[in-house]
Amino acid sequence: MTDSNRVVIIGAGHNGLVCASYLAKAGRDVVVIEAAEQVGGAAVTTEFAPGFKVSACAHLLNLLDGPISRDLGLESLGLRMVKTDLATVALAIDGHHLSWSGSEVSGAGVSEADRTAFIEYRRRMNRFSALLGRLHNLVPPRLAAGNRSDLITSARLALDIRRLGKQDMREFLRIAGINIYDILEETFDHPLLKGALSLDGVLGTNLGPRSNNSVFAALHRMSGQVGGQQGALALPDGGMGSVADALAAAATQQGATLRVGSPVARILLDGDRVRGVELADGECVEAGIVVSNADPQTTFFKLLGARHLEAGFMRRIQHLRMRGKAAKLHLALSGLPEFTGVAPEQTGERLVIAPDLVYVEHAFDHSKYGEYSAEPILEISIPSVHDQTLAPAGQHVLSAIVQYAPYDLHGGWQTSRETFLDKIMTVLSRYAPNIREQLIHSQLLTPVDIETQFRITGGHWHHGELALDQALMLRPVPGAAQYAAPLTGLYLCGAGCHPGGGVMGSAGRNAATAVLSGE
């Protein structure tokens, strides 16, 4: 007889840990089983060169859910931010960069009209993203189910949209599904401002600025709050791994057991319900409920097996857009890089290379045909400016998200990694001419590496493209969007579910809610 109070969580990613905490708090006997040697999944700090540590995947914290932090007491467990209001600096080769923080943009050549437009742009985007943010902690409603709580949730969403007021509601409905290129073109004049802002709409996606859904992606990115400020960016002390450590401490405190270095080989069934999991070493852990922090394809195809669910559902899972296009670059540097025109104290902000909209769209164009961008776009963070624990004294680490690096590159990444790395360094050198001389060590994680290292099918950090057709009650697919898989006792809690990727924790918490209400 399976222990019905026992819950096994596959994967100690941040969502798995959050889910574990809430379930343990509710009195469940929770065991979290992680394949890697450390907890955190894609929220980890790793030493990629002797003495140099970096957030290995996610590198800026913008979505970590406030209520979750408070519920779990993450601050008292040692989670601290070294910086909570990172500004964005849009780099220019000639040194005439722009920067903004909150609603104020400054820099050479920004007209008064652009300044005013920027205030209004941020106001609206903040409002709309806050609307999405309010949905984070809701189990998405089923459409056409006729269930009371589903109807209430749907009505709340409709009411929230209506409450925007006539003007803003109209604007929200106009832009939510379209592309950020059009929005930026109709709002601003400054090419660099437009280019750099478009990055928010394409980062971590399969989209170019002209692709529909890029506004939605930007809104999702801004949908969290840091210190009560909508869409702010923060750096955790000690890198992203410290978020995972605090979450792990919280889970342990609530009574959950964490096991690392134990890959789950498969989910065990007893007829039509879950019985537990089998580990790679053959050990079986019995449980009445299994919650998977893995992505949907890993969960259903690798761990469960397609044959154990119905074919229509499996077809939807098969057709998920799971291929990542974002690479992660880590550089160990002998000194602080000197970006032309950027003051040393500004170097610790979020630096962006996306000089104009056409440049970004061109970068994307390559990826459509299985090529990497000849001129990639970058989001750069040098966390060692704020956090001396990450690099030896006087030296620095640079962490960058680089696009576009398609998962399914023609000819594979084996032969192209070095040439792509060289292209990235060439682009970086234009903005920081001495960076090659400072280079001690470099690491480039392509989506294929991300897939292997973090066990994410397709290496997509959202566990599947985040777009309107794969969001809310459609995420990952109808039939599993309320966290319960169509198999008794199996739940999902990863970024593949609503509300998606980013170090947020809401999917984990909502999954726990679903588990607890499912009985």
Add this chain to the structure above:
Amino acid sequence: MKSREHFRTHVYPTPFYSRSQELNRLKEWGRWADYLSPHAYFDVSMEYFAARNACAVFDLTAMTKYRITGPDALPYLDRLLTRDAAKVKPGRVGYCVWCNDAGRVIDDGTLFHLRENDYRLCSQERHLDWLMTCAFGFDVAIHEDTHEVAALAVQGPTSCAILKKMGLNGIENLKPFGINHYAYADVELTVSRTGYTGDLGYELWIDPSAAETLWDRLFDAGSEHGITPMGGDALDLVRIEAGLLLAGVDFLPADEAVRVDRTRSPYELGLGWLVDLSKPNFNGRRALIEEQRRGSRYTFVKLDIDGNKPAHQSFIFTRREKAIGHVTSAMWSPTAKANIALASLEAPHGQPGEELLVEIYYQRELKWNRVMAPCRVVKDAFFDPPRRRMTPAPDF
């Protein structure tokens, strides 16, 4: 069919065409899937009576056929079909339905377990897309062999005698839903005791190269046993008498439906006996369990109607004239001497013995008339002779 130019031809003659076209005096050809298929050869009634009193031969080459093989063939079929596929042993045939995730019937068909782990699935509609979708995660090969197999249905009381005379030794001992393989003119002749007439009868499956000689030998052997070619119109009559469903007529295949409420579950087609909910997983299982809990929306019934006017496409009413369903197939049955119909009713109507009304429109010399004919829901098929189940099969 293998030519790359195949798409230029829309309708093909079957491998029996050289023989059937000679016999088709009416030249009433229709199209069935990719093939020319006669509605009738010389007289629908005579063809019908041949099926019931002697032997009728129907060319069923156009029937959609899929070959399913590979180590996972059985688990694959078990997930695809609502019934327990393991019960269809090698050398046996099983009637089956398959559903989508919502538990609505995509089609019905017959599963031939030709040899160990070598299956053929026959159906009215085409399903390659769905069969391939279902194959994900299984080590199984699916091959459409519709055009690689010529097939004849040999149906009626004298069918066994004819096949025996043709030299198919031991055919009389083949049990209903059994399969035999025979060596025949350098190819293999597969004979199954199956059919779409509800009577004693067989289906013959052979390589198209041997189709014409098979036809010739069959008609030679049957010359003194009343052998007669039969077209689609007569076949439709005998299948209604036998209470057998036709996709697209008695139910809407779920994958063709635009309006999902027009589709039916197996329970709503009277095919609950084909559903095995004790299997841990199959397409539609969760929805069907839920339907069992909540109750079905429809029932599928046989009606015995007063009078002799066939109730084609009629509305069905309660005795208080509330519309509760419609007729899907109807005919005057000469064998049962009854005015019969198959019908879909709103649940809970349709209990055996329930008295209802059928609104029948009919024409006499261009004048339309309408009757509200009383009818009763009946349980058993209108035609179900003992010889259908007898082994050894009787001689006539």
